[in-house]
Amino acid sequence: VYNFSAGPSMLPEWVLERASSEMLCYGSSGQSVMEMSHRSSAFEQIIGDCEASLRRALSIPEGYRVLFLQGGASSQFAMVPLNLLTRSGKADYVITGQWAKKAWQQGRVYGECRVVASSEDRTYSYIPQVDPAQLDPAADYLHICYNNTIYGTTFSPRTLPVSGSVPLVADMSSSILSEPVDISRFGLIYAGAQKNMGPAGLTVVIIREDLIGHAMEKTPIMFDYKTHAGAGSMYNTPPTYAIYICKLVLDWLQGPMGGLEQMAQRNREKAELLYDYLDQSRLFSPTVQGEDRSLMNVPFVTGDPALDAAFVKEAEQAGLVNLKGHRSVGGMRASIYNAMPIEGVKKLVAFMQAFESDHR
Ligand code: PLP
Numbered sequence: 001v002y003n004f005s006a007g008p009s010m011l012p013e014w015v016l017e018r019a020s021s022e023m024l025c026y027g028s029s030g031q032s033v034m035e036m037s038h039r040s041s042a043f044e045q046i047i048g049d050c051e052a053s054l055r056r057a058l059s060i061p062e063g064y065r066v067l068f069l070q071g072g073a074s075s076q077f078a079m080v081p082l083n084l085l086t087r088s089g090k091a092d093y094v095i096t097g098q099w100a101k102k103a104w105q106q107g108r109v110y111g112e113c114r115v116v117a118s119s120e121d122r123t124y125s126y127i128p129q130v131d132p133a134q135l136d137p138a139a140d141y142l143h144i145c146y147n148n149t150i151y152g153t154t155f156s157p158r159t160l161p162v163s164g165s166v167p168l169v170a171d172m173s174s175s176i177l178s179e180p181v182d183i184s185r186f187g188l189i190y191a192g193a194q195k196n197m198g199p200a201g202l203t204v205v206i207i208r209e210d211l212i213g214h215a216m217e218k219t220p221i222m223f224d225y226k227t228h229a230g231a232g233s234m235y236n237t238p239p240t241y242a243i244y245i246c247k248l249v250l251d252w253l254q255g256p257m258g259g260l261e262q263m264a265q266r267n268r269e270k271a272e273l274l275y276d277y278l279d280q281s282r283l284f285s286p287t288v289q290g291e292d293r294s295l296m297n298v299p300f301v302t303g304d305p306a307l308d309a310a311f312v313k314e315a316e317q318a319g320l321v322n323l324k325g326h327r328s329v330g331g332m333r334a335s336i337y338n339a340m341p342i343e344g345v346k347k348l349v350a351f352m353q354a355f356e357s358d359h360r
Contacts (some may be wrong), residue, residue: 003343005322006149006297007174007195010339014256015248033244038237046244053250057260058176060183060206065228067205067225068233068243073099073173073192075223076203077106080169080188082219085111085140092116092135092142094161096153097124098328099171100145107143110216116142123329124151127292131162138288141167141187147175147294149195150326152287154294160185167211167238174296176204177253178338179264187211193242195296196337198249214295253338255264263338270336270345271295283356287329301331308332311355320348 003010013094026033033184036043051066069075069256080103085091089111095118107113116135117128142163147154154175161168166189176191183189188207194200207225215224227235246274257263275293278286279301287299302308308331312324325333336345 001319001321002340002347003321004334004336004340004344004348006326006333006335007192007337008200009195009335009337011198012249012252014252015245018248018251019169019245032360034241036240038234038240043187043240044246045178046180046240047238050243050247050250053247053254054204057250058181058183058206063209064183065207065209065212065225065229066112067207067228068238069203069205069228070201070239072200072203073171073190074102076171076190076205077103078109079205079223079225080141080143080190081107081110081113081214082223083225084167084169084188085113086214086216087140088138090114090136090139092139092166094118094128094130094142094144095120096127096145096155097151098146099149099173100143103145103171111140114139119153121147124148125288126152126290127155127159128220129159132162132164135161135163135166136165137166139166143169143171144356145171147172147178147296149174149297149335150299150329150333152294152299153292154296156291157182159292167208174335174337175294177249177263178267178296180260193246195335196249196339198246199242201239202246204246257338260311266342267295267338270340270342273297273342273345273349274298274334274336277352281352281356283359284332284352287331294296296337297333297335299325299329299331299333301325301329305330307359311352314355315348315351318347318351320344320351323348 091113095101095115117127117130119126169188170186172189173192177196190205206317211227212229221227247275284300315323323332325331
């Protein structure tokens with residue numbers, strides 16, 4: 001099937017085949033990666049390769065650390081304030097959806113967290129402008145959710161807030177590795193792996209070194225970035241198998257897929273196919289207009305909940321699964337992450353065209 005799930009989502013067949021061929025015995029180790037000690041030299045090689053590969057793919061500059069953690073992006077909603085909200089005790093948040101709001105709600109527990117812009121007034125269907133004059137120059141950070149998985153909007157280099165010397169913190173769970181980003185514009189990036197990087201269970205943090213080592217006094221040791229940075233992400237047992245699959249995903253991205261630039265080009269082509277069809281359809285309407293449209297998550301509706309449900313059901317029978325929209329938006333959502341081949345999007349559009357001609 002073509003799986004349009006928002007996450008966990010499709011993995012490249014190339015990766016699954018390789019993992020399958022190595023499932024029982026990794027190299028000459030005589031073991032599955034799942035059975036390996038995280039302290040073994042074979043696993044140290046895997047995690048080292050994974051980090052090196054991620055650094056190469058995203059052109060992560062010197063002065064940034066990469067951490068392989070657990071607890072999902074949701075744990076970062078707490079880890080970020082616990083570690084960063086410690087100079088002025090103030091932070092600014094942009095609310096572009098439920099995840100951004102959850103991050104803000106968690107941040108408020110630890111300090112003075114202001115909302116500086118929000119798109120809640122129109123069901124988060126656009127990216128609000130962030131007026132630099134509105135931002136607190138003394139804030140410990142400015143938090144954004146880069147790509148809004150539920151609503152299908154995204155920041156871009158053009159709409160990214162200019163935060164001056166205030167570190168920009170971004171939840172990139174649903175857009176990391178989909179296109180190049182200038183890492184140097186961010187103080188901290190975090191992402192759950194289960195959309196574009198690998199299976200659930202791994203959370204990646206990319207953090208500027210000067211932001212490490214300032215955690216609040218009662219921060220649990222496991223929630224202190226310094227703990228993990230100081231131990232090479234091996235303070236405790238890391239999610240070893242998820243890290244191994246992440247390494248394979250990066251091998252795929254920079255091998256057969258030709259690198260991040262090519263990946264981005266492919267993602268643009270896939271999204272364009274779908275948006276072009278939606279823009280002229282008389283049955284389906286996209287819920288996001290213009291430049292804020294996500295390349296990864298494409299929500300759309302017919303305006304008739306019964307027809308939406310019929311569409312989702314019939315699509316599933318045709319092998320196009322997980323197209324039901326998030327309950328807060330309704331309708332449909334096609335998540336077309338890196339691993340979704342263009343053929344999947346073509347098949348979806350053809351199916352929608354046929355459904356449209358049957359229901360006009
Ligand atoms: N942030 C974004 C943008 C997401 O899409 C999600 C999950 O879908 C989360 C955070 C929550 O991630 P996790 O389930 O890894 O905690």
